[in-house]
Amino acid sequence: MLLRVCERVAIVVSSAEAVREIYKGNEALFSERLSSPGIDEISRHGQGIVFAPYGDHWRLLRRILVMELLSARRVEVFRHIREEEAARLVWSVQAASSPSGGGLVNINELLDEFMTDSVVRAIFGDKLPDRAAFLRTVRQGVQLSSLFDLRDLFPSSRLVRLLPRRGGKAERQRLEAFRLMDNILKAHEERRVARDEDHEQDLVDVLLSIQREGAMRVSLTDGVIRAVLLDVFGAALDTTTTLLQWAMAELMANRRVMLRVQSETRSVLTGQSTIQDSALKDMNYLKAVIKETLRLHPPASFFTRVCLQNCKIHGYDIPRGATVLTNIWAVSRDPKYWDEPEMFRPERFEGDGDVDFRGMDFEFTPFGVGRRICPGIDFAHTSIEMALASLLYHFDWDLPKGFEPDKIDMTEVFGATLNRKADLFLRPIPYVPL
Numbered sequence: 141m142l143l144r145v146c147e148r149v150a151i152v153v154s155s156a157e158a159v160r161e162i163y164k165g166n167e168a169l170f171s172e173r174l175s176s177p178g179i180d181e182i183s184r185h186g187q188g189i190v191f192a193p194y195g196d197h198w199r200l201l202r203r204i205l206v207m208e209l210l211s212a213r214r215v216e217v218f219r220h221i222r223e224e225e226a227a228r229l230v231w232s233v234q235a236a237s238s239p240s241g242g243g244l245v246n247i248n249e250l251l252d253e254f255m256t257d258s259v260v261r262a263i264f265g266d267k268l269p270d271r272a273a274f275l276r277t278v279r280q281g282v283q284l285s286s287l288f289d290l291r292d293l294f295p296s297s298r299l300v301r302l303l304p305r306r307g308g309k310a311e312r313q314r315l316e317a318f319r320l321m322d323n324i325l326k327a328h329e330e331r332r333v334a335r336d337e338d339h340e341q342d343l344v345d346v347l348l349s350i351q352r353e354g355a356m357r358v359s360l361t362d363g364v365i366r367a368v369l370l371d372v373f374g375a376a377l378d379t380t381t382t383l384l385q386w387a388m389a390e391l392m393a394n395r396r397v398m399l400r401v402q403s404e405t406r407s408v409l410t411g412q413s414t415i416q417d418s419a420l421k422d423m424n425y426l427k428a429v430i431k432e433t434l435r436l437h438p439p440a441s442f443f444t445r446v447c448l449q450n451c452k453i454h455g456y457d458i459p460r461g462a463t464v465l466t467n468i469w470a471v472s473r474d475p476k477y478w479d480e481p482e483m484f485r486p487e488r489f490e491g492d493g494d495v496d497f498r499g500m501d502f503e504f505t506p507f508g509v510g511r512r513i514c515p516g517i518d519f520a521h522t523s524i525e526m527a528l529a530s531l532l533y534h535f536d537w538d539l540p541k542g543f544e545p546d547k548i549d550m551t552e553v554f555g556a557t558l559n560r561k562a563d564l565f566l567r568p569i570p571y572v573p574l
């Protein structure tokens with residue numbers, strides 16, 4: 141589908157065949173991200189990674205992310221954070237479900253706290269200065285990056301560039317985010333100089349040590365470190381939280397699946413009072429539940445690239461400079477690739493040779509594909525598995541009295557991530573105490 145929006149030309153890709161043709165044969169031509177004066181402002185002028193132009197700066201940051209910051213080894217180092225935060229989640233559910241609160245918990249809120257604490261601890265450590273202001277500012281940045289302003293729609297117009305910018309909101313957001321990041325970098329440096337033994341290494345420390353030692357033969361400025369950390373944090377937070385919230389909603393709406401995944405969790409963990417990361421590898425049905433949630437409710441409903449050269453895809457001419465929008469949501473609900481696509485059926489992901497999300501199966505691309513595929517897959521997946529396994533092992537779950545599973549509100553709210561419109565209130569019944 142071709143869309144013309146003012147000066148912009150956008151091609152919407154909604155079939156697995158077209159995704160394959162673009163990202164298998166012609167990927168180098170489609171690895172650029174969208175740019176515009178508005179996006180440049182929010183993306184700190186390409187210093188970060190998410191909107192970095194496809195070139196040396198992006199390649200360098202990508203290498204640091206894949207080999208250091210979000211590598212499998214680093215995700216393993218954060219195991220104790222996941223285990224501790226999951227235990228805290230179980231305590232919070234227990235505490236919030238007291239009879240004085242009517243026995244109901246707002247599970248969306250508790251999952252949000254779990255994910256925020258896990259991501260903050262891994263990236264910034266235990267002591268985040270101005271935590272509330274920082275979270276507010278990052279969320280505002282993510283929201284602003286999904287909006288258009290006139291400069292995005294008329295990038296070549298000098299007149300439009302002279303108009304007042306989004307009420308200066310983006311600029312204020314950027315300055316505030318940088319001020320707060322400077323405090324974070326300063327606090328880390330002070331702890332290093334004071335040789336604070338209690339401080340565990342987080343991602344800020346990793347980047348600062350690469351900067352100090354010139355490791356990986358790169359030189360990083362403070363500006364780049366600030367921008368990259370803000371990008372990684374913004375990319376990690378709402379995507380993972382939203383997915384967890386959808387998974388719980390689907391399990392409540394599909395009792396058969398809930399009983400099966402609970403039974404798997406409980407048989408793998410028999411006799412244990414807390415969950416260790418190592419037990420998750422045996423929970424295959426849980427993994428299928430997560431995949432099925434990613435299929436029906438991909439947190440990023442599309443990803444965007446720009447075509448660098450005139451070319452032909454699937455018989456259609458794609459002009460240089462066109463924005464190419466891959467509609468993850470539509471492809472993963474297309475009856476051409478999926479039986480009964482509207483049904484929540486994790487079984488479709490069971491068995492040998494099942495479809496995976498690592499960019500090789502073009503009908504299922506919740507993390508994107510190719511060179512710019514999400515580098516946070518392992519980080520996201522391990523945290524999501526841990527939280528779900530904990531909730532399913534320690535509790536049985538009921539809907540509020542008189543509320544039927546088919547009445548659960550599944551309305552999506554479109555934005556930077558595909559969020560749930562309604563909070564989900566549930567009654568936890570303790571099964572295995574911590």
Ligand code: HEM
Pocket residue numbers: 189190191202210371372373375376377379380383438439440442443444505506507508509510511512513514515516517519520
């Ligand atoms: C369920 C969770 C997540 C989903 C569904 C998701 C999805 C995506 C998608 C669709 C893209 C665009 C890929 C493309 O253009 O091909 C992306 C990019 C990215 N994601 Fe994720 N993501 C998730 C979690 C995370 C986490 C936990 C982190 C970091 C800890 C992260 C960091 C990034 C970064 C840095 C990029 C930009 C990569 C680049 O441009 O080279 N994401 N993600």
